[in-house]
Structure formats: C-alpha cells, structure tokens
Amino acid sequence: MIISTRFADISFSVLALAGAYLIFKEPSSAALAIDSWNPWLELGCAFILTIIMASYAVWGAKLDRRCAEDYVFQLVTNAALIAVITSIMSHAIWDMSFLNERGLPKPTSGDMLGVMILSWAMGYGFYRIKGFNA
Amino acid sequence: MKNNLKVLRAMRDWSQAELAGHLDVSRQAINAIETGKYDPSLPLAFKIARLFEQNIEDIFDDEFAGE
Numbered sequence: 270m271i272i273s274t275r276f277a278d279i280s281f282s283v284l285a286l287a288g289a290y291l292i293f294k295e296p297s298s299a300a301l302a303i304d305s306w307n308p309w310l311e312l313g314c315a316f317i318l319t320i321i322m323a324s325y326a327v328w329g330a331k332l333d334r335r336c337a338e339d340y341v342f343q344l345v346t347n348a349a350l351i352a353v354i355t356s357i358m359s360h361a362i363w364d365m366s367f368l369n370e371r372g373l374p375k376p377t378s379g380d381m382l383g384v385m386i387l388s389w390a391m392g393y394g395f396y397r398i399k400g401f402n403a
Numbered sequence: 404m405k406n407n408l409k410v411l412r413a414m415r416d417w418s419q420a421e422l423a424g425h426l427d428v429s430r431q432a433i434n435a436i437e438t439g440k441y442d443p444s445l446p447l448a449f450k451i452a453r454l455f456e457q458n459i460e461d462i463f464d465d466e467f468a469g470e
Contacts, residue, residue, distance in 0.1 A: 273429050274429045274432065275429070275431070338428050338429060338432060339428065339432070339443065339444045339446075339447050340428065340429065340435060340443075341429075341432075343441065343444075399440070400438070400439065400441060401441055401442065402404075402439060402440065402442075403440075
C-alpha cells in the first residue's frame with residue numbers, strides 16, 4: 270500500500286487534535302519516585318532504550334520511504350524537523366520561564382509530546398499549503 | 404524550481420490525474436510540482452523525463468546555473 274497525500278492529510282489532522290489534547294488535558298498525578306534505583310542503572314537503561322528506539326525509528330523511516338510517495342515522504346520528514354526544533358525550543362523556554370516561579374507548572378512529558386505532535390502536524394500543514402520553497 | 408510540466412501535459416491533453424496515473428504518484432504531487440511548491444526527487448524527475456521523452460534539464464529550469 271502506498272501512503273497517499275489524502276491519507277497523510279487526514280492522519281495529520283487527527284494528530285493535530287491528539288497533540289492539542291495532550292497539551293490542554295489536566296496533568297495526571299506525578300509518578301512515585303523510586304529512591305532505590307542506582308543512578309548508573311538508570312543511565313544504562315536510558316542509553317539502551319534510546320539505542321533500541323532509535324534503531325526502530327530508522328527501520329520505520331525506511332519503511333515510510335518505501336510505502337509513501339516521494340511528495341508525502343518529503344512533507345512528513347520536513348515537518349518532523351520543524352517538530353524537533355519546536356520541541357527543543359519550547360521546552361527550553363517553558364522550563365526556564367520566570368513564570369515557573371509564579372505558579373506556571375514545569376512542562377510534563379505529556380505536554381512536550383503534545384507540543385511535538387502538534388508542531389509536526391502544523392509543519393505538515395504549512396508545507397502542504399505554502400510548499401517547500403516558501 | 405520552475406518547470407514546463409504543465410505545458411508538456413497540455414500538449415498530450417492529459418489531466419493532472421492522468422499524468423499522476425502514468426507516474427504512479429498522487430494528483431496532489433503533480434499539482435505541487437506544477438505550482439513550484441515541491442521539487443521532485445531525482446528518480447521521479449527521471450521518470451517524468453522518460454515519460455515525455457525529453458532531458459531533465461529541458462523540463463526543469465536550473466535557476467542556479469551560471470552562479
């Protein structure tokens with residue numbers, strides 16, 4: 270099956286709604302911190318998990334390239350770059366905001382996931398409407 | 404990148420959907436190429452050139468040539 274532009278349009282519209290929901294939903298209660306975790310063990314788990322997930326993402330992107338037509342693949346990958354940059358910038362600004370001292374809660378992983386998904390969908394929409402050379 | 408895909412398509416009296424069918428891409432992709440919103444990949448550019456029996460540089464205008 271080849272992923273068409275119409276399919277991508279619908280998918281990213283749904284993703285935009287999901288991203289907005291993640292940002293605006295009530296924050297869940299914080300998970301209990303487990304003190305007994307060795308920091309080195311935690312670091313090792315994070316490192317191994319990152320390698321596994323990155324390998325999975327590389328494999329997934331290869332599958333995308335084969336299954337999506339060239340135009341859709343370029344739309345999706347260019348929009349993903351926008352999502353990464355937006356997520357890094359917004360996390361840095363939000364996390365270091367002076368408003369944190371005035372009661373603005375620090376960003377949760379759900380908030381950041383929402384920002385990433387929403388900005389990915391917005392990037393897709395921007396390139397879809399304005400084109401890559403805008 | 405400017406191109407004369409619309410002219411070539413008109414010469415064969417094809418709709419965007421028909422050209423998309425020949426190239427195995429979506430109509431939206433053809434529209435995006437014709438309006439200059441998207442530059443096709445090299446494999447797709449070769450496919451277009453083969454279909455219209457022309458060289459790539461005769462279809463796509465290299466705006467950076469001579470710089």
